[in-house]
Amino acid sequence: MAFRHRGTIVLLCVLAVSALLMAGCAALKFSRPIMPVKEYERMLVGSLDADYIGTNNCLAACHAHDKIRRDFTASTMGAQMSADSGMPMVDCESCHGPGSGAVKGITAEKVAEDAARGIETACNYNALIDIKNLPVPAKSLMCLRCHTANATFNLHNFATGSHAMNEVTCINCHNVHAGPDLITSPHDVSVMCFECHSQAKAEFSMRSRHPVNEGRVFCTNCHNPHDTFNEKLRREETVKETCVRCHAEKRGPYMFEHADLMEDCLNCHRSHGSPNRDLLVANETFLCMQCHEGHRTSAGAASGETKFAYYIRCSDCHSTIHGSDSPSPSGRGTFIQ
Amino acid sequence: MLLAAAIVMASVCAAHADDFDAELEAMLAEAVESPVYEYPNIPATYSFGLGAALAGDDLATGAGRYSYSEGSGLSYGFQTRGFPFPHRFYLLRDHRGPDDNYTDLRYAYGDTVFLRWLGVAVHHNLEYEPLGADDTLTPSPSVNVLDAPGGQHVTVALNDVYLRLKYPGYAAHVFMRYWERSREGMKQQRVLLGSGYFNDLRKTSQDVEVDWKSTDLTVGANAHLGHMEVEASHGVNDFTSGNAATFDSYTANSFRSAGTYSHSAMPELESSEDILMAHTSYTGRLVMAATMSARESDNKTSGAKVKYGTTTASMSIIFNPSNTLYLLYSKHTMDADNPGAATVADALNPANTYTYSVRQPVSADTSRTTLAYQSLLTGSLTVRAKYSTLKASRENSQAWGIDTPDTGTRTGQFSATLRPSMTTRVRAEFEQKRTDMPVYNNEGDVSRRGRLNVDHAFAPDLRVSAGYSTRLTERRGLDYPGTTLATERTSASDNTYLGAHFMLPGGISAMATFTKIFNAIKQDIAYASLSGQPLVAPGALYDDTSHCYAIDLSMPASERFTLAAGLTFTTSSASFRTNNSDLTLPVDVSTLSEVDIRQTDYRLSGTYSFGGGLDLSADLAFSNLDDMTADANPDALQDGNSYKGYVRVTKAW
Numbered sequence: 001m002a003f004r005h006r007g008t009i010v011l012l013c014v015l016a017v018s019a020l021l022m023a024g025c026a027a028l029k030f031s032r033p034i035m036p037v038k039e040y041e042r043m044l045v046g047s048l049d050a051d052y053i054g055t056n057n058c059l060a061a062c063h064a065h066d067k068i069r070r071d072f073t074a075s076t077m078g079a080q081m082s083a084d085s086g087m088p089m090v091d092c093e094s095c096h097g098p099g100s101g102a103v104k105g106i107t108a109e110k111v112a113e114d115a116a117r118g119i120e121t122a123c124n125y126n127a128l129i130d131i132k133n134l135p136v137p138a139k140s141l142m143c144l145r146c147h148t149a150n151a152t153f154n155l156h157n158f159a160t161g162s163h164a165m166n167e168v169t170c171i172n173c174h175n176v177h178a179g180p181d182l183i184t185s186p187h188d189v190s191v192m193c194f195e196c197h198s199q200a201k202a203e204f205s206m207r208s209r210h211p212v213n214e215g216r217v218f219c220t221n222c223h224n225p226h227d228t229f230n231e232k233l234r235r236e237e238t239v240k241e242t243c244v245r246c247h248a249e250k251r252g253p254y255m256f257e258h259a260d261l262m263e264d265c266l267n268c269h270r271s272h273g274s275p276n277r278d279l280l281v282a283n284e285t286f287l288c289m290q291c292h293e294g295h296r297t298s299a300g301a302a303s304g305e306t307k308f309a310y311y312i313r314c315s316d317c318h319s320t321i322h323g324s325d326s327p328s329p330s331g332r333g334t335f336i337q
Numbered sequence: 338m339l340l341a342a343a344i345v346m347a348s349v350c351a352a353h354a355d356d357f358d359a360e361l362e363a364m365l366a367e368a369v370e371s372p373v374y375e376y377p378n379i380p381a382t383y384s385f386g387l388g389a390a391l392a393g394d395d396l397a398t399g400a401g402r403y404s405y406s407e408g409s410g411l412s413y414g415f416q417t418r419g420f421p422f423p424h425r426f427y428l429l430r431d432h433r434g435p436d437d438n439y440t441d442l443r444y445a446y447g448d449t450v451f452l453r454w455l456g457v458a459v460h461h462n463l464e465y466e467p468l469g470a471d472d473t474l475t476p477s478p479s480v481n482v483l484d485a486p487g488g489q490h491v492t493v494a495l496n497d498v499y500l501r502l503k504y505p506g507y508a509a510h511v512f513m514r515y516w517e518r519s520r521e522g523m524k525q526q527r528v529l530l531g532s533g534y535f536n537d538l539r540k541t542s543q544d545v546e547v548d549w550k551s552t553d554l555t556v557g558a559n560a561h562l563g564h565m566e567v568e569a570s571h572g573v574n575d576f577t578s579g580n581a582a583t584f585d586s587y588t589a590n591s592f593r594s595a596g597t598y599s600h601s602a603m604p605e606l607e608s609s610e611d612i613l614m615a616h617t618s619y620t621g622r623l624v625m626a627a628t629m630s631a632r633e634s635d636n637k638t639s640g641a642k643v644k645y646g647t648t649t650a651s652m653s654i655i656f657n658p659s660n661t662l663y664l665l666y667s668k669h670t671m672d673a674d675n676p677g678a679a680t681v682a683d684a685l686n687p688a689n690t691y692t693y694s695v696r697q698p699v700s701a702d703t704s705r706t707t708l709a710y711q712s713l714l715t716g717s718l719t720v721r722a723k724y725s726t727l728k729a730s731r732e733n734s735q736a737w738g739i740d741t742p743d744t745g746t747r748t749g750q751f752s753a754t755l756r757p758s759m760t761t762r763v764r765a766e767f768e769q770k771r772t773d774m775p776v777y778n779n780e781g782d783v784s785r786r787g788r789l790n791v792d793h794a795f796a797p798d799l800r801v802s803a804g805y806s807t808r809l810t811e812r813r814g815l816d817y818p819g820t821t822l823a824t825e826r827t828s829a830s831d832n833t834y835l836g837a838h839f840m841l842p843g844g845i846s847a848m849a850t851f852t853k854i855f856n857a858i859k860q861d862i863a864y865a866s867l868s869g870q871p872l873v874a875p876g877a878l879y880d881d882t883s884h885c886y887a888i889d890l891s892m893p894a895s896e897r898f899t900l901a902a903g904l905t906f907t908t909s910s911a912s913f914r915t916n917n918s919d920l921t922l923p924v925d926v927s928t929l930s931e932v933d934i935r936q937t938d939y940r941l942s943g944t945y946s947f948g949g950g951l952d953l954s955a956d957l958a959f960s961n962l963d964d965m966t967a968d969a970n971p972d973a974l975q976d977g978n979s980y981k982g983y984v985r986v987t988k989a990w
Contacts, residue, residue, distance in 0.1 A: 033621030275909030329533025
């Protein structure tokens with residue numbers, strides 16, 4: 001079945017290339033919505049009475065936004081794709097709407113006069129798009145209008161993902177005015193995630209844990225915050241594939257495996273933190289005895305020494321529990337050898 | 338078929354793009370008449386810091402899980418950012434020790450070239466599991482300890498390099514990703530030597546070297562085709578170990594002679610993957626996305642193989658701003674195979690070679706369907722309903738004692754979010770899951786989960802949040818090979834969270850949280866008897882409870898001085914209990930695995946600015962661990978402390 005998948009993928013790639021040739025290179029420039037959501041698009045047009053005036057005019061008289069302007073200009077948003085176009089990629093009015101109404105009546109002289117009186121001259125923000133109070137899908141649309149066309153596959157599953165369904169938008173995590181770096185640093189991701197996923201932060205303080213609080217593993221190592229088809233925003237199709245991104249020695253396949261239990265590491269392990277060693281769901285031997293019978297070597301109760309032998313940790317003897325190519329001394333696959 | 342139809346549709350739609358092309362050219366012609374854009378002149382910034390790192394711990398303790406006890410020495414860091422447009426670059430290196438560092442390198446040329454390298458190294462101290470004392474009066478079981486606690490560790494290195502090359506002026510690019518992870522160090526290896534039978538058990542503990550590397554290389558291409566964006570990629574993975582296997586002496590048993598045989602072998606692994614993805618514009622009422630992937634993994638040492646195939650498609654439809662429908666379908670196939678026989682040979686006497694038959698592994702097909710609907714009932718109330726099904730079908734399962742190869746799960750979920758005001762949000766969720774013919778004992782027949790979260794801002798500087806979730810799962814009819822008397826299992830969990838953000842005198846910002854996590858399992862368990870059926874210990878109980886109290890303080894940033902402090906106190910306990918006298922007398926098995934820990938972590942960091950770009954920064958962390966168990970069973974955890982401190986002088990230009 002998997003081989004048929006591979007052949008199908010190759011066939012579809014050929015079809016895609018053929019479609020590309022048929023469409024012509026001009027088609028590569030465009031990506032248009034299927035049935036635009038006019039209700040949201042109207043919200044992002046801004047005031048119909050206002051004119052676009054350009055970034056220089058937006059900020060000409062006012063130094064309060066100097067840092068924002070400098071950071072934005074230095075970022076990929078403000079960077080110039082091509083000097084020939086005569087336009088920046090994104091400017092203030094791309095998101096805030098036409099700005100003539102906001103700066104009406106504000107001149108450098110007025111700003112200086114107000115400053116002399118100890119007053120900070122404010123723009124008429126009500127004339128701009130009220131981004132804070134936009135419906136959640138409209139807030140996302142503000143970014144998606146461009147980030148759907150510039151070949152960003154990060155958002156492949158965003159529309160039907162948990163974050164979108166639970167009203168998390170781009171600006172919940174991406175602050176475009178924080179600095180010139182618009183890529184959220186892995187260090188900052190965890191802090192952001194913990195604002196909503198607070199239980200996870202406590203789990204990373206447990207005895208056995210991934211070093212997220214230590215800043216050496218990040219939420220984005222396992223989860224894709226832009227959503228995936230997989231449960232819990234897992235990066236990979238299965239839990240096992242997500243874990244072996246780092247724990248590659250557990251990938252296998254092996255001659256002797258734990259049936260298909262191995263496809264889901266969460267059968268035995270927790271992903272964030274655990275009071276038990278090795279992130280185990282429960283301590284050995286109870287963990288194993290949920291499915292397997294315990295050892296007993298006589299008709300009566302196991303002696304103290306027998307209990308020390310069999311009931312401290314099953315993995316003292318069954319040490320290759322994640323899979324082995326070697327049969328056990330009895331020739332079976334009991335993960336002893 | 339769906340994907341093929343979508344691609345054909347996209348190419349037809351793209352033909353109409355020519356009209357838009359003409360309009361755009363006209364707009365650009367007008368723009369060119371305006372003054373030509375000039376790249377801004379933004380000076381580059383640099384900073385370089387040099388300092389000392391101090392780290393240490395009591396090696397036998399669990400307090401310093403990720404501290405590098407030999408990490409005392411030089412620490413340095415540098416950061417630079419430059420904008421010689423159209424070039425842009427950024428480099429951050431934080432070196433706290435050879436086994437503790439972080440690197441982030443980015444370079445871009447316009448929007449046509451993008452390169453990023455993320456590198457992380459972390460030192461991980463490993464727990465040592467004592468095997469217990471050897472009773473020399475009893476030949477079996479015996480204990481043979483060839484190592485000592487302390488010093489077991491691995492250094493984990495992760496490197497992720499991404500390169501994208503875009504065609505100028507067109508939304509099309511090719512990319513390459515290289516993902517490497519490696520581990521080096523020494524770990525405890527616990528293994529059973531002797532004959533492997535009850536009359537000759539030799540539990541052994543020894544140190545072995547860890548030295549493996551795994552690399553992934555993926556190349557792909559991406560382009561917009563009218564209404565569709567399509568991406569295809571091919572990846573290969575390679576895993577090698579410098580320490581392939583350990584050889585030890587085994588005594589004879591009825592199946593093989595005494596000899597030196599390998600164990601704990603790490604095979605050479607290879608895999609490859611092809612992925613094809615497509616989606617429509619994210620900005621429409623109708624958004625569709627699909628992914629197809631095929632992966633093969635090979636064990637080059639033993640010949641075991643597994644093939645995976647996944648097809649997933651999703652669709653969201655915005656009927657109007659108040660109503661949205663979501664659909665998802667996914668099919669995943671796993672086809673596992675092995676040569677049917679495994680061979681083991683005496684390393685010192687190859688004539689002693691034994692071949693054993695190996696049963697075929699379980700293969701499985703799973704398909705998942707999800708349907709969800711979201712509705713904004715009023716301006717402040719949003720409700721969501723979700724229904725999903727999961728069907729699993731297994732092959733070769735009967736050889737593994739799995740009599741019911743097919744499993745079906747149905748899940749219904751209902752949630753609501755209420756915003757009675759701009760400062761308050763309430764979220765409630767309920768989920769019920771039913772599984773037909775669960776296969777493994779840790780799966781339930783019925784599971785119910787509820788959750789409630791409340792967030793409220795009393796003032797801009799006073800916000801509180803609270804959350805509670807609970808889950809109950811039940812199972813009737815457990816599957817133990819030799820008995821049908823073990824029948825019942827119930828598992829439960831409940832979690833509580835309280836958090837508050839507030840201001841203290843002096844403008845100090847504080848964040849205080851309390852989290853309680855509780856899990857419990859009550860299950861009939863079975864253990865073997867030499868005569869007759871296995872015996873059953875009804876209602877054996879496992880539970881674990883953790884409480885985490887944390888407070889973080891941040892002094893307001895002044896012109897020269899910033900300071901932050903934090904304290905986290907975590908209590909964790911776990912135990913396994915049973916009333917069955919076989920398991921409690923003369924030694925209670927619950928004492929052999931119980932956990933009771935108190936851990937306190939202190940953090941302090943601050944920066945003093947002398948002016949002129951010269952800063953002094955310090956970052957201190959101290960951990961204390963108390964093992965509260967009576968140590969009837971000598972376990973890995975010992976009381977102890979761990980500390981890490983970094984002091985650095987940084988100059989910025």
